Amino acid sequence: MVENSQITYEQVEQKRREFAAALRQFTQEKGQYHQRASELPAAKLEGAEILPNRLALLDKIAPGGVIGEIGVDRGDFSLELLERCKPSQLHLFDIDISRLVNPRIQAELASNEGRVKTHIGDSSTNMRKMPDSYFDVVYVDGDHRYEGVVKDIEAALPKIKPEGVLVFNDYTVWSAVSMYHCGVAKAVHELCLAQPWKFRYLALQSMMYNDVMLVRE
Template sequence: MFLFPFDRYVLLRHLPQSAVAAEIGVAYGRFTRAIVDTTTPAKLHLIDAWRSQDKPELQNDSNNVGQDEQDRRYEGILETYGADIATGRVAVHRAWSHEAAEQFPDGYFDWIYLDADHTYDSVKRDLEAYWPKIKEDGLLLGHDYMWHAKVPFGVIAAVNEFVERHGLTFVGLNTNDMFPSYILARPGSRAARALVADAIVSTACVIELQDYPRRLEFEPRALTHKGKSRVFLGFKAKT
């Protein structure tokens, strides 16, 4: 596994361009704009329920906004990408993520970016639902491989278990973000090798961690200094 010291906007530069891709969890389209401008997808599926949820775990989630705001966000996406929707380059799916997965044939996507409900059960369900939909040489990425002080994120556990269950390669994490994004692929993936090579030749100080998550455990750590607190990436050997 590689630690890439750039943010997720730079990560987009290293993804397959002109791809068939999906963003799962869109909100008001902040990252969508970067996906479109940086990777010029041949086809981009935008999947979000745009529904206010009363699940207790999501009550402190800043993206679990009221229904009026959800409607405004959905309408905003339709308006912003109206021309691309008309040409078929962008498709908008207002649906629960795991249900939307059923619409796509197996082996359809070059890559997806998962950023919907971050609770353990939902991440696990989305990973399982979308993995078969990705090409043999495709990439599965997702946001928020981190702990959250107020929202019970289950991303780390769900992703690590998924990697081990399917014998996948944990390609890497981008580390110049408060909330890193993870990159997964099948062993021997050419797309993953190209991403890593591209990132290494254009970035100083990429770090490789061997046998993650099999022998190493990610343990985010917290530090308070001069009145400021930060969580940072800690790793320890599994006992």
């Protein structure tokens, strides 16, 4: 427990128990609350590997490609993409880049090299403006609502090279931190079931906000 906290662990637990009780009653009355991901056939997982974290996943990406990152926040992971993957171009998509404060990324943006570029506004709208078969990697970490993930997937698919990959952050159905829905897993599974995409890597995270890389079959 944190000293001088205005709320105790037990108070939080009481709220959790109340939520759990309400959820049980809702589901008993035939309500559907969670956005479940459909089960995948074994063929969609064949050859997939588990990695310890998402930095290990980045180390699997061939250097020198063109990368798009949807959802940038502070730019700290953008720097990991830049340093570990050494892309020829790094395109950063975000509704608002006022939070992008990483000094190294800011310096790249201010330089004349033009290796890092920002696309401000709705990510799916801006992604559709990119050339087809342009990206080697699209890293999706934007709107985590199911509808938002689907929009980003639909916009990104024609922009990825035939040998390119899709990577999704927060591959789950529920956010333990925000106690809210996360539509990433549902959208990812639907993509794999509808189109020739399969799992290549699953990168673990300590709160199970895992990353998953998809490749074309």
